[in-house]
Amino acid sequence: MKILLVEDEPKLASFIQKGFQNEGYELEVAFDGQMGLSLFRQNSYDLLVLDVNLPHINGFELCRLVRADNAHVPVLMLTALDSLEDKTLGFEAGADDYLVKPFKFQELLLRARALTKRNADASAVKRTLRMADLELNLESKTVTRAGQRIDLTAKEYSLLEHLLLNRGKIVSRVDITEKVWELDFDTNTNVIDVYISHLRRKLDKGHEPKLIHTVVGMGYVMREG
Amino acid sequence: MKILLVEDEPKLASFIQKGFQNEGYELEVAFDGQMGLSLFRQNSYDLLVLDVNLPHINGFELCRLVRADNAHVPVLMLTALDSLEDKTLGFEAGADDYLVKPFKFQELLLRARALTKRNADASAVKRTLRMADLELNLESKTVTRAGQRIDLTAKEYSLLEHLLLNRGKIVSRVDITEKVWELDFDTNTNVIDVYISHLRRKLDKGHEPKLIHTVVGMGYVMREG
DNA sequence: GCGCCGCATGAAAATACTACTGGTCGAGGA
DNA sequence: TCCTCGACCAGTAGTATTTTCATGCGGCGC
Structure with a gap:
């Protein structure tokens, strides 16, 4: 509703x-x-x-x-x-x-x-993931921050969805590789870093609070502070 | 009454x-x-x-x-x-x-x-889908843009109706295949691309704003900007 | 201080995806 | 029968995305 x-x-x-x-x-x-x-x-x-x-x-x-x-x-x-x-x-x-x-x-x-x-x-149970003024609508696959639409590519969206579904949890690179890239071997690449960087530029740049945080040696986590 | x-x-x-x-x-x-x-x-x-x-x-x-x-x-x-x-x-x-x-x-x-x-x-089923100066009348199955009648074929109309009923949502090709073509297997064809192209030529060409947008890797979405 | 590790980022290269043209096929009307 | 038109398919040019690569930064241990 x-x-x-x-x-x-x-x-x-x-x-x-x-x-x-x-x-x-x-x-x-x-x-x-x-x-x-x-x-x-x-x-x-x-x-x-x-x-x-x-x-x-x-x-x-x-x-x-x-x-x-x-x-x-x-x-x-x-x-x-x-x-x-x-x-x-x-x-x-x-x-x-x-x-x-x-x-x-x-x-x-x-x-x-x-x-x-x-x-x-x-009433189709529309699920929306929210964090501060960021919203991700699982149904329409659209993302907004402060009411402003943010255009994401397929991989960017997929990564963000995974992070938000695990809000507050530290998500490891291995986990991301498996769930978002659907690979179960180590490709020796830094794609994830690159995509995190993309998301930061699109979501966090020019906004407060920052939502994407690095936990050195462990992975990434989304939280409000 | x-x-x-x-x-x-x-x-x-x-x-x-x-x-x-x-x-x-x-x-x-x-x-x-x-x-x-x-x-x-x-x-x-x-x-x-x-x-x-x-x-x-x-x-x-x-x-x-x-x-x-x-x-x-x-x-x-x-x-x-x-x-x-x-x-x-x-x-x-x-x-x-x-x-x-x-x-x-x-x-x-x-x-x-x-x-x-x-x-x-x-009870009065006079339902019309509108977006910018585009109008689609569900009852008479007619479409106009800027007051000008636009003739669509059955498939074109059906596709447009589906997109407009999901205005603002990113609609995947799989979804379109199921709902408009009523198939639930992958036909390995590009009919959808072709029909999108037709709709663009008939609806968007020569008009602003463009209403049909591609989201690479995800599908299509109708919105005003 | 120096070198290493882990991460961030910009840009180039590789790849995947999409748009569009032109054509075939088949159904229905003349 | 032939013609017309809509539906669908294939190939190619063009674009956007994804990945790789190279470089730079900051912290940490030695």
Whole structure:
């Protein structure tokens, strides 16, 4: 079950994200309408939660654009305004439900469940590996860091997937040779070093914290610090 | 559009009834749960509006019974209690929305519209896949780019549909072979490459942004950039 | 300080993969 | 029957990836 939250207030976004993740939902956050729209167009979600007051494109507008693309995804609007005119606007834009801030998370959860209930059976358990602001989607084989798409080659992706599946563990070169290169003899080569270097350039360069670490004499490990 | 209201307080029932009738809805009233259930079983409704506190069978119970009969009709619960526990009970019983008394009729109307709209959407199969200025209509199996009709052969269309249904995901050749060509063995051929080439010529040539992208060693992906 | 070991990295070389053209085959319509 | 068109195949040119190679750096033991 995958949710897209479009919310520009970081504290609230993080609060909602944690709540849903604790309930086993997968949730992605966009911080403005533009970003929300492009995420929406690149992925498929089971529910959209849109704040009304957003930079660039507001929630109503975003909802209308989404409806123009794809009529069936449920949309829940969040707003600080408890006016009927506002609600009318929301529903006219194509929202399915409307929640007024401040709200208890339980209430949001209830309404989210009610909205997604119908599509629940179609819940393909999409697995995403996450570490800090890095995300690897096993299904679509795509990787992002800080919301930015990162293009990897087949080998690079395969290596990263293996490292992330073993997050926190020190992975030896022998192990990598077997699992990623599918060889069980020592080829006397430094391909792995080369690929680690590639991954560092693509993933870690210009970002904090660094995620790929060398453990001299043992191998490599991915962790947040 | 036909609504069943189950409400034991005559004044409120009449108020709601008039409101919906003014909006062009057809509305029937039951004054207790028993009567509501039997009306529900005798007719078909587009929406149920249930008060929680009812004689004989309360709203939660009624909702549960209705769900046992027919999982699809939208249910909106009305209650005097604004507690989370109560809302939880309502949603658990299978309600789709929840409104706390007192409420403005406009609010009820909005929510009723939202709930019935979803059903209307689900049945109206007017589904269109869109990406940038490309449109694929699943129903009529027609494709346009920048408003211009594009004629595709059966295989070309089928391939494009599969790619668009997986927008943003990297789709492997194996997957395409299975889903579009319906083969589950490797044919050792390059038909897919050839068809991708055809689609590129028909869809992307002379347009921006390019939508069909190659991910060497992994497959193809449709995205806007 | 010196040499060695392990690792990082840039670039060249080898290899694998993909795009596209042009052609064959076969089914269906005229 | 012949023609047309879509589906598929093969070969080649072109590209991107993968691997190797050479070099440099930093730590460590002697």
